[in-house]
Amino acid sequence: MKARILYIKPPDPFLQDEFVYQQLGPHYLQAYTNQLGYESELLVLYVKDRRAPLRGLEDLHMLLVRGESIVHEGSFSLDVVESFDLLAFSVMSPQATYAYWLSEAVRKSYPEKKLMIGGSHARYYLDQVKTLPEEKAFDYIVPLDGWGPIEQVLSEGLKSSDNPVLAHRQDLKKILVPPTRPLELMERYHYEVAGLKTYHTVTALGCPFTCYFCEAGTENIHFFPKKMLDADLHSIARVHKELGRTRYALMFFDDTGLLSPRQVEGLSILVKKHGFSAWRSFSHAYLICKHGEKMLNPFLESGGRRVGIGLETGSQKSLDLINKRNGRKQLVEEHYEAVRIANSLGIAVDGFTMIYPWETEADLKATTDLVEFIVGNPIEGEDELGRPLRNHVDSTIMLPFQGTRFNELFRSRAIRGVRIKDEIDNSLLYHKGIDASSGWVYEETVLPRERYLLEQEYRNSLRPGYR
Ligand code: B12
């Protein structure tokens, strides 16, 4: 008998809302194991009362998804795992606490089940996952891409091994099946761009830039094949249409969604082919200044309405420390210029900024000036609901995840006035949570936390009520 797989998405109780975006990792893998002929279901865990303190699994709710349908919804009950052989957890760091609760409960009540963990937590916090005590431990730990390792353990009949770590870099050219998009689950997600329901995907893994606060800064970029993206956009459009929408939107979530005129041209053709009325993507101030209309025109002409840009800061000192362009200078002035260029073409900007623990009053003021400029800059055009297009801003407090250069620099005390705690609870590892709150992991910062919170609150208060 072939093994049955339960893909598990732990809850995100610190986020404002669970049902904004699909967590794509398990959906890519599910599509792949479906193709290999293995049966699987998906367990989506969530929290109803996000403001109540979370005590354990008894506070969780669950959705069990089989094929296109939600076959069960209710309070979490451990017997949901009963008919599966492999429990495959997809975990980002803030979800780790909940994943460990669940692995412990399963180990105790169903010792015969095999437990596998993958996702960015296994990648960047590998030492922690490898040294979990026996009662919570995972049989297979997948720190890199999941397709190869899951195929391997299934084809070997879920055998045990002394070394649980299965590290494999996938040649993405061979990935031709797009992630699953179960209709009834997709109906739950309610993100909108320009007034239209929007689903997201990614065009690549990794990133060509090197921001010191980001783990992806150390990972080379590799792209999914065009054939896969074509099939992916077809599948997203199918969901929109089956849910009765005639006008619908798309978002590319990679930081490098808009990279070059040629690449944007290629994406625009696919977006048009599959009937999307609007789309949003991310790009870089540097790329927008370099390519300008040549890159943005195909975006605009195919319904591109908003571009997300990691504008990070208005302080040149902070921007230099971030090292976005791997040693090459990036000017704050280019951040202003990128917003002007996009807006003058009729594209709204979502500008992401952060507060950094070394910042002084002068640094804070420089970024607040940038944020005020962004929210005030006019854009020609309206969204699908007839509302004027408006720029959006976001202010978070930078949190140095393990695997980032800033984590190393703070630990070695290389940046004056900043020290992080030795022990950090996983559930604090987020930089944007309920009411735009940020996890606080610092022992020492240049200004007190309260000062940074005040500035964050002010910047976020400038945001328009819609995107
Ligand atoms: C889209 C996105 C989001 C979306 C959707 C969440 C999601 N998980 O899809 C939203 C906006 C909700 C989000 C939120 C956050 N995000 Co985010 N997000 C991304 C982004 C840009 C793309 C994710 C994606 O779809 N990738 C494509 C899929 C295929 O990759 P993948 O999920 O890594 O899966 C592969 C492997 O990891 C592995 N794998 C994954 N699951 C499993 C399971 C098993 C069993 C196996 C074997 C393998 C396996 O196989 C897959 C194929 O190789 C990534 C950066 C990136 N490019 O990956 C950041 C990223 C994942 N996010 C990150 C962060 C920090 C956050 C937040 C904490 C931000 C915040 N709010 O403070 C929250 C945390 C939310 C949570 N779930 O806990 C970090 C994670 C760091 C970490 N240590 O976990 C990343 C890596 C970005 C970064 N470099 O800083 N995010």
Ligand code: SF4
């Ligand atoms: S923050 Fe964005 S641009 Fe910078 S390294 Fe990470 S993914 Fe790349």
